[in-house]
Amino acid sequence: MNVRFSSPPLSSDRGSAPSPPPGQTPGEVLALISSGAAVTRAEIARRTGLARSTVSLRVDALIAHGFVDEDTEAPSTGGRPPRRLSLRTHGHAIAGVDIGASHCRVGLLDIGGALLAAREDPLNIADGPEAVLGHVERTLHTLLETADGTASRTLRAIGVGVPGPVEFSTGRPVDPPIMPGWHQYPIPEFFEERFGVRALIDNDVNVMALAEQRLAFSDTLHLLYLKVGTGIGCGIVADGRIHRGAQGSAGDIGHIRVGERDEPCRCGNSGCLEAIAGGAALADRLRELGLEAAGSLDIVQLVREGNREAVRMVREAGRAVGEVLSGLVNFFNPETVVVGGALAAVHDQLLAGVREAVYRRSNPLATHVLRIEPSRIGENGGRSAPASWRSSTPCPPHRSTAPS
Amino acid sequence: MNVRFSSPPLSSDRGSAPSPPPGQTPGEVLALISSGAAVTRAEIARRTGLARSTVSLRVDALIAHGFVDEDTEAPSTGGRPPRRLSLRTHGHAIAGVDIGASHCRVGLLDIGGALLAAREDPLNIADGPEAVLGHVERTLHTLLETADGTASRTLRAIGVGVPGPVEFSTGRPVDPPIMPGWHQYPIPEFFEERFGVRALIDNDVNVMALAEQRLAFSDTLHLLYLKVGTGIGCGIVADGRIHRGAQGSAGDIGHIRVGERDEPCRCGNSGCLEAIAGGAALADRLRELGLEAAGSLDIVQLVREGNREAVRMVREAGRAVGEVLSGLVNFFNPETVVVGGALAAVHDQLLAGVREAVYRRSNPLATHVLRIEPSRIGENGGRSAPASWRSSTPCPPHRSTAPS
DNA sequence: TAGACTTTGCCCGATCGCCGAACAAAGCAT
């Protein structure tokens, strides 16, 4: 074979991902402004690699559409002083809905993610979609009509988190174990028909994971959100995006086998993480000891009171969670693990056990820079979802020509 | 608050990922032609959603650059007969290098992925990068000079798989446990200086995983490649792309704890999967029973001979692997699990154990459509890497104006 | 205090990739 070496197509951009190389996606500019990462046109140009002229064009469009305001001038850095840009928080509103097994939180946010108004009600998800969503609809209308704010606001989008697997592309729950009657219910259409805006539905842990990653741990590309409450679940952010897996059931770690104990589980197997460390299981065992504990919140209460049995139990639950997590850390190699859910309210005790198990068993290379931290966003995570979705699902700005 | 509902920005493209919506990336056209998914211009236009004129432009550029040939006419489907396009397999060559702990395979492929020439040599990776890569360089030169083929071929790229973690963006190994002396060694530069073409380096399981996903399981977006040999590792394909994790150590599942046995492991812990089900551990235990077994290949031999102890042991190893895998299936929810590595040569026995454990313990929703299958590509996977990298890292075609 | 320099932002022409319509080519149907 007569071989020639090709002319050098060598270049050093061994890019990590097939993401658009310099120009990035539309919405990128808005994300930079809203996150405060770049607040002047020149700064945006430097960060994105776009030409200054292009940035001006895009920013003008954002201003024309009312998404961005041009503020006063910023201090000069040696030349002409830049004009500062900021997200126009008034004028628009976004609804965030967090539906849990037994509660329902509805929030109204501005497009910066700040909570304008919120309401929480007890609610049984087993009452079915019509009842639950009807309640959400009424609550949302109430919030829209009664919330403070002199400026008129336009509802732009609705984000909903539900406690079960969701086929994200259609927004329909698929065989959700604790949501009887919701299988394949068209939640997006429900809201889109009634409010005329896009509605996005997702699993609650996915929502929380994304919210933590976008709003609190934005330096992190690979993150796990562990929810330790009545049950145990996990949201996965891989390369900055939610990993849902083939059937959308990824992150269902509650029934991974752990340790030697053969605790029977409602799933039919035994030794499941949830049966050993879930809030329901812990409450069961505390009751066997003669203590009053109906659910996760009672456990938190007992731990806060310093009850030794409860503390020991939570700590041991942490170790069980940590043992499973140590495997997942080896497998997935995240940068950050965020622990949330009802039991994270006592994260001193819970995380001690988790860290102990993870650092004992995981690959040192993987744990070297690993952070295991309590949720920074807390209960508002579910409602904050839209603010994080915003940056992943770009708004439709600057497409049409002239707005007004 | 005076609320107006915004005008309907409703549209039904609730896209799953922020991938370029219809037009796809450059290189897409080439991928369609080379995979045989679309072999005429009109077909490409229909598949990609591009305008027919655009397709023509791109195809012309590919032809001009010599990547594609225009064949004879295809039978008419009722109108003007289409002209069939095919990948120009001659003229170009790609090198695939699979470096293992104790062997080294070098292959020469055409850009369609067909093996033109190959050579395998025993080799100790602990001899260090200069010795090993020097050998690869000589082998590759030999192959380039002596291989058959009347047409002259231009070497376009080199792909290398190594048995340890690699920081993919720089192509440097990072703290590889079984590759002493390789830490931070600049492998890409070694090849790029000597052959003048781009060289990509990756972990061997990543390479195998991507090769299986692209070449054998192209209907699958989420895939795990389990390598069961002397050690145990895992390559992760999430959403069609390799997941490397924060430090590039994702997939290191050999030291996940499994079962009740406290087998000590070389990592310092005990009960690790590798210490229970790895080829080295199995060989140790077979020797304790008085059998001759130095490594994985001997185990395969014994199983093939029908040795009951070896069969029992491999099957049990499969169960241990399956127990870990069941957790990973719950967590990651893959569509396909491919089992490769030396022990996969007896996959009848190994997979029986794996499937048994997975189907017993994993979430039925996740296992419902899960496939657990032996490697389809086998030992050539490492060398086939370049063919799969090709479609993920687009070639630089049709940029300049006129080639020749 | 007056220029020189720096930085920012805008304007304008050029380019690039793509689309859509019109058109030519080449077979099939009646």
Add this chain to the structure above:
DNA sequence: ATGCTTTGTTCGGCGATCGGGCAAAGTCTA
């Protein structure tokens, strides 16, 4: 033979971007 269908090409236009030039508005220096 005539029309229909399918394929592929040509051509004009559009939208996004780039890059240069230039005005604006500061700071720095003599």
